[in-house]
Amino acid sequence: MALSVATQAGPRVVLSARGLGKDFSGFTAVNGVDLDVHHSRIHALIGPNGAGKTTVFNLLTKFLQPTRGQITLLGQDITHTRPDKVARMGLVRSFQISAIFPHLTVRENVKVALQRPAGLATQFWLPLSSLDRLDARADELIEKLGLSRWRDYRAADLSYGRKRVLEIATTLALDPAVLLLDEPMAGMGQEDVAMVADIIRDVASERAVLMVEHNLSVVADICHHVTVLQRGEIIATGDYATVSADPRVRTAYMGSEA
Numbered sequence: 001m002a003l004s005v006a007t008q009a010g011p012r013v014v015l016s017a018r019g020l021g022k023d024f025s026g027f028t029a030v031n032g033v034d035l036d037v038h039h040s041r042i043h044a045l046i047g048p049n050g051a052g053k054t055t056v057f058n059l060l061t062k063f064l065q066p067t068r069g070q071i072t073l074l075g076q077d078i079t080h081t082r083p084d085k086v087a088r089m090g091l092v093r094s095f096q097i098s099a100i101f102p103h104l105t106v107r108e109n110v111k112v113a114l115q116r117p118a119g120l121a122t123q124f125w126l127p128l129s130s131l132d133r134l135d136a137r138a139d140e141l142i143e144k145l146g147l148s149r150w151r152d153y154r155a156a157d158l159s160y161g162r163k164r165v166l167e168i169a170t171t172l173a174l175d176p177a178v179l180l181l182d183e184p185m186a187g188m189g190q191e192d193v194a195m196v197a198d199i200i201r202d203v204a205s206e207r208a209v210l211m212v213e214h215n216l217s218v219v220a221d222i223c224h225h226v227t228v229l230q231r232g233e234i235i236a237t238g239d240y241a242t243v244s245a246d247p248r249v250r251t252a253y254m255g256s257e258a
């Protein structure tokens with residue numbers, strides 16, 4: 001199937017899926033998913049529990065091999081590419097807080113992340129001072145994400161919301177073209193939600209963001225495009241106003257379907 005993304009007006013498509021599907025021992029978890037994720041846009045993937053959102057994320061990052069369909073990243077077919085290579089090509093998934101080293105400071109955490117794209121192996125037996133040359137870049141990233149005040153705090157001492165921001169900062173050290181965020185607002189209080197929403201908006205000005213998010217007011221607030229999944233298939237796609245008015249989406253969220 002030809003991908004007609006190159007001719008579209010507006011921001012360019014950086015990640016795209018066509019006819020994406022995944023079966024688990026005969027059970028179809030994802031089927032016929034078409035997705036275009038654009039540079040400088042925030043795209044939400046929403047849907048009720050078990051709709052297939054995480055499976056789609058795992059397929060896009062190649063943690064799972066699709067049963068059907070094609071995935072393209074920056075114009076290259078990555079359907080059969082290994083996850084580590086996909087990450088190096090610019091599709092990076094933000095992992096949970098456990099990806100942060102709690103005993104290291106904010107700055108040290110960012111520096112450890114920064115040494116990866118520099119092509120250095122992560123050599124934990126080297127003193128952290130060996131990463132001094134990364135100070136300037138680390139501080140730039142820290143400032144960008146509003147963490148300067150907490151630069152010398154141990155990650156363990158940060159608030160929950162700021163841990164998530166630090167985790168996003170470590171992901172941005174790889175300068176991804178596409179950032180996948182898995183429920184970035186999960187477990188956060190309202191104040192942290194607003195802060196992290198602002199950060200995601202900023203971060204997306206220089207890359208594409210695809211996020212799974214259950215907080216629909218955040219989706220309404222910051223996402224340019226929303227794709228709604230139900231039972232592994234797309235039931236609506238468009239801006240928030242369009243999809244939230246769709247009767248199938250209303251039914252799916254009210255849980256009144258069998």
Ligand SMILES: Nc1ncnc2c1ncn2[C@@H]1O[C@H](COP(=O)(O)OP(=O)(O)OP(=O)(O)O)[C@@H](O)[C@H]1O
Binds near residue numbers: 049052055056
């Ligand atoms: N490894 C697996 N083996 C078998 N079934 C699976 C596997 N992974 C996911 N599933 C099934 O696929 C369906 C989609 O699951 P998935 O986790 O992708 O949904 P989700 O939309 O992310 O849900 P939630 O919002 O609850 O996290 C579910 O029915 C789930 O039980």
